[in-house]
Amino acid sequence: MPNGAQTLIRGLVDAGVDVCFANPGTSEMHFVAALDDVPEMRPVLCLFEGVATGAADGYARMAERPACTLLHLGPGLANGLANLHNARRARTPIVNLVGDHALGHKPLDAPLESDIDALAGSVSGWLRRTHDVADLGTDAAEAVAAAAEGQIATLIVPADISWTEGGKAAPTALGARSGAIPSDFAAVTAALTSGEPAAILLGGAATRGAELEAAARIARATGAKLLCETFPARLERGAGAPEVERLAYLADAASAQLAGVRHLILIGAASPVTFFAYPGKPGDLVPEGCQVHPLAPTPQQAAAVLLPLAHQVAPEAAPALAAARRPDRPTGPLTAESAADAIGALLPEDAIVVDESNTSGLWLPGATAGAPRHDWLTLTGGAIGQGMPVATGAAVACPRRPVLCLESDGSAMYTMQALWTQARENLDVTTVIFDNRSYAILNLELQQVGAAAAGERARGLLDLSRPELDFVALANGMGVPAAKATTAEEFTAQLERALADPGPYLIDCVVPPVV
Structure with missing residues (x-):
């Protein structure tokens, strides 16, 4: 007879969820062990929970079906909340699995005990805690159906529910529920x-x-x-x-x-x-x-x-379509504008572009409007650190499509661990770091809120140059080849090479701040 973890994974796979972005702990070890019993589920290890939740977001945006996460108790969930916030704003379908202490252990107030329900409730449209292993198959199927509505469905699974035998599959296949469609136009x-x-x-x-x-x-x-x-x-x-x-x-x-x-x-x-x-x-x-x-x-x-x-x-109208056009390959100084021209000149057909370039991306829409057809994924909820995880998940969902991640330097430092997963899974992701050594978007916001006259100490909180970040060394340390570009010619040549070669690659694109 299967235990609860085996039932859970089998229920997810039967409902169409076959990728799990995971950062597990002790309470999830029976789930980890059960992966060998259900080989249809692909586990993807992430070194930080924010990478796991962001990758699940990127996967579902491109696959148009949910992935699941596997997170460890309340602190693990808390580490993943920022990218779950972005996923909620994107209306991304995600099945968010969170392990918990065994039911009998919770009253002891062990060090990792916390209010998981309250944390999960801040981002989840559907939330349930399984109390009986006999319910786990149905709970899994209903979580997938709820996620398919375009929301995060969080299922909290106590450790003893995972290890107890007696799990049963869902009695019927459950499809996505949908609200009434407006019919009066x-x-x-x-x-x-x-x-x-x-x-x-x-x-x-x-x-x-x-x-x-x-x-x-x-x-x-x-x-x-x-x-x-x-x-x-x-x-x-x-x-x-x-x-x-x-x-x-x-x-x-x-x-x-x-x-x-x-x-x-x-x-x-x-x-x-x-x-x-x-x-x-x-x-x-x-x-x-x-x-x-x-x-x-x-x-x-x-x-x-x-x-x-x-x-x-509009029964007879034809849509206005973008004309094919590309910028010339840029030469001379490397700026955010010349980098955008290089991207527009080289963007491959059917690419997936994940854009967290913030202020440095000002010229990207115009430079790429006439490039070959592609998908553009953006920072939906404003919580930075989304770009590299979303690119990771998109590459898992679409292994035959090139993924280009356009990342700002400050945001990159939130979830650099995504590079390790890209190397481990040999994902075809080219990451461009717009390295302007500043939280430039916040310099803009200083002006917007009327605080532009802030002094040296205030401006120092937005400065990333002391010391300068070595993105080439950081990428190499996680198994991703990388290079630095300081001229438009260098950047164009490196981007062309990175897009042509399979596997992950990072380019440190050194540009002056726009703001």
Whole structure:
């Protein structure tokens, strides 16, 4: 008779979850041992829980089905919370497994005892603790079904539930539950055909595939401005893809994009607000007098409403598609702009770009808009340290596609351990570190909040040059070959070589700060 851990893994595999990004501890050892009994589950070891949770996010964004994590008690979960926050904001399906003390051991208040439910509740749309091994198969199946709705489903498994025999498979296969799909488009149709300025803001599944094409057809037929979230979970773009403008990060720029709009149609996206409060500026970006139409607030609804809406208002329209074009290979000084030109000139077809470049990425959208078709994954929740873990998971999900991770130096230091997993799994990930020796985004925020006159001690908290970080040595120490580029020619040559060779590679791209 199988024990609980065997039942759990078998239940996950039967429900379509066959990759586990893990950083286990003592309470999860029976799960680890059971991996030999269920060879269909692929375990991927991560040296930090934030890498495991970020990798599960990247995997699910590209595979369009959940991966699972395996985390150790409350402290292990706490170490992974930042990237679970990003995954929650991306509406990524993740089955988040957290081991706990045996039921009889919990009252003893052992050193690692903590309130796992409270920690998990901050990021989970579905949360359950298994109390009986007989329930574990059903709990696993329901966790997968809940995650498939576009949320984090956390299942807490006490150690004795894992080691106890008597686990049973789920009695029936459980599919994803879905809410009601809106069917009345009358108000939205009237708004789009009223002649008044309108904008469509896309998010979730609406930023790729047939749904994005349908949105572009609607915009072309009605004259509506087509926008997507500032940080989309996954945006299909490049030559031949529908053109969509990302809502700007800076409040003034976003307000300019929305100025004069009388109807704002939300499809898979929330009503736009600023990321932070700024003195003397409103936080709500909806223009005064604009009517908001939340047509499809969930990812599943976004995928379902766009095709019938396009059939109603744009039956004959063709979408506006990006033309094929590339920048010339840059020469001379290496800057964020010349690095973007090199990336645009060399980006391979069907690439997956994971972008956490922050201020150094200012020129990337323009330089890559006409590159061959690719996917662009962004920092959805703003918690830095997402880039390299997400790239790791995306490479596991899509082993035949090149992955390019565009990473800022400060963010890179949160989750550098992802490089070790890339080397261990021989993943085809090229990482570019925009090395400007500064938390440059915070220099920008100093200005935005009116604190730009801060003195030397304050500015020192944003400086990464004392001592300078040696990213080549850090990468080599984790088994990833690396090189430093200080001119545009060096960077272009290194990037071309890295993209051509399989396996992980890191380029330390030394650029002056934009801010």
